[in-house]
Amino acid sequence: MTSPSLNHAAISLLDTILTDSPQWDPRDSAGTCFHNFFLAKEDSIVLKEIPTGNVDPSRHKRPHHKSRRGCSNCRKRRVKCDEKTPRCSHCLRRDEECERRAFDIRQTHSPQPDMLQQIPPPPLLGGTSPAVNMLHMKLFHHFETSTRHTLCFGSVWKEALGWSLEYEALMQAILCVSARHLAYLCPDEPGYGVAAASHLAQTLSIFRKDINQKFTASNVDFFMATSVLIYFELWTETEFLVTDSAGLTALDLSKDTIFRLAGGLVEIFMRSGPVMYEKPSSFIVDIMHSPRQVLNSAARLSKETLASFHSFFSYSQPLRYEQLSVASAFKGDSTPEPSEWMAGQTSEEEVNFLAAHKDVVSRLTTLLLFLPEVQGPEFLEASEQLMPDLTRYAFTFLIMIHAYAEKIISRQDPKGLLMLYHFYRAVRILLGGPNCWWSHKRARLLEPLLEERLQNQLNRAL
Known part of the structure; x- marks a missing residue:
């Protein structure tokens, strides 16, 4: 732990x-530069000559043993995998990802007891x-x-x-x-x-x-x-x-x-x-690339769909049970969002907050459109090339909405917490692969806790 x-x-x-x-005190100790350790002078190396002599012919070629823990690339090519970690020699030479079964990865990465002591x-x-x-x-x-x-x-x-x-x-x-x-x-x-x-x-x-x-x-x-x-x-x-x-x-x-x-x-x-x-x-190169544009184009986001989500998550409407399910946004039975949705607001701060809420709904819609209940599970399976864009969009989502999130957390605002609930739910479903390991624990823990908080809020409103 x-x-x-x-x-x-x-x-x-x-x-x-x-x-x-x-302004930090410049007299603070700065610490030893870590790279100096990697650039230390190399010790001399003595190579021992391999003795020659009569060798048992039976040992010239050892029988082949099937690689049971070989990577998927070597299996496809029907070549013996040397099982080196984290990438075998073949994948390293070809600069390919070296994928194996989960229990094999965990075993090969397990540290030795003496290493843990260090x-x-x-x-x-x-x-x-x-x-x-x-x-x-x-x-x-x-x-x-x-x-x-x-x-x-x-x-x-x-x-x-x-x-x-x-x-x-x-x-x-x-x-x-x-x-x-x-x-x-x-x-x-x-x-x-x-x-x-x-x-x-x-x-x-x-x-x-x-x-x-x-x-x-x-x-x-x-x-x-x-x-x-x-x-x-x-x-x-x-x-x-x-x-x-x-x-x-x-x-x-x-x-x-x-x-x-x-x-x-x-x-x-x-x-x-x-x-x-x-x-x-x-x-x-990465900053100039816009994952949001790529994802909206792939999901065929239309003005009508976006308007439907704005209506479904409208801040002017009371919190409802059906808002816990994204599929309800497409039923067409939600109350239309008022055209003057900021009318009557006298506080500039509140006007800015409502505008931020609408922007967050727009950003969240991009992720929600890829959920299986919206597009069908086969859509994402057929669009694996979109995973890098989905991953980066989810990673930066919390950065882009940080001011709004701080406000709704300080208010304990249930409509804002609803946005976080759907975000973490989408992350859990869409980013479940091993490459998104950094997101798994947070999404898995916060989704049910936020849902419970919203359920309690709805029950108190009855």
Whole structure:
């Protein structure tokens, strides 16, 4: 289990970094550059000559043993898989994804007992990095061969491995997300969760100093890559869910920092904008691509369909039981949205909030149109090429609505919570594959808790 105190301390520090942006004391210790360990002088290597002599002919060629844990690519080609992890030699040479059955992956990634003993204790915030050990090497290798292929902005992470040799905060963020990925693959091995929390603390300790630097063409990619990796870690954070005296999980979204810290991520991207085109930035290709346009076109979103969803989720209408089912939006029996839906509002803040609600409904509709009850299960199966766009759109959705989400959480607004319920439900259904491992726990836990909250609200209204 991840240490709750360590994670809360780290998240609290990140909250301060990205929301308050204080001027940190330059006298704070900066920590030893992690890349120095990878660039250390190599030891001399002595090669022993293999002795020659009479060899038993029967040992010249060993009988073939069927590869029962070989990857799918080798099985299709009918070649023997050497079962190396995380990618076999054939897939590595061809630069292909190496897919195997889930239990095989978990077994091949299980750490040895002596490796778990090398996990460094969680350092104090502001402390220096521990000496490099075999686990660090394993995490770096796992990120390069496996984890980076599961993350959004996929074209960036191969280059980020090189940047991390210069920027320690990015190196620590890479090790953190890699450890979190292994914690997902090996749920029975608590050491990986501890390692992820430890590297998160070190990331934030270093990043708090870096964030006050001037953004330039040479460091803008580092800032953006580190911020995105931290946000992946925030997606896996569910420690704001606590167990009450009755043993039930209590939902207190005010303790979920993902929306508040999303504002800091947006600020970093805004500060990056003026210098992104000087180099140009490695993120430009991904930023110029619009998943929303691709998805709306694939789902054939029409003005009539969008109007139907606006009517179904209209803020001017009371909360209804049928709103818990997206399929009800297509029945045509929902009350039409008033044409003057903001009429009579005297507060500018309230007018802006209602406009934000309508925008969130529009954004959410893009995801909901891909649910099986809307398009049919065969639609998504026939559109696997859309998964990268769906994944990135879902990953950035909470960032784009962070101001609205903070408002509805502070209000405990049931109509806003309904938006979050449908979002997490869509994430659970649409992003259930192994490449979206970072979203599974959050969606699986929050969907039923939000549904229960809405059910209670509807029952009290009767």
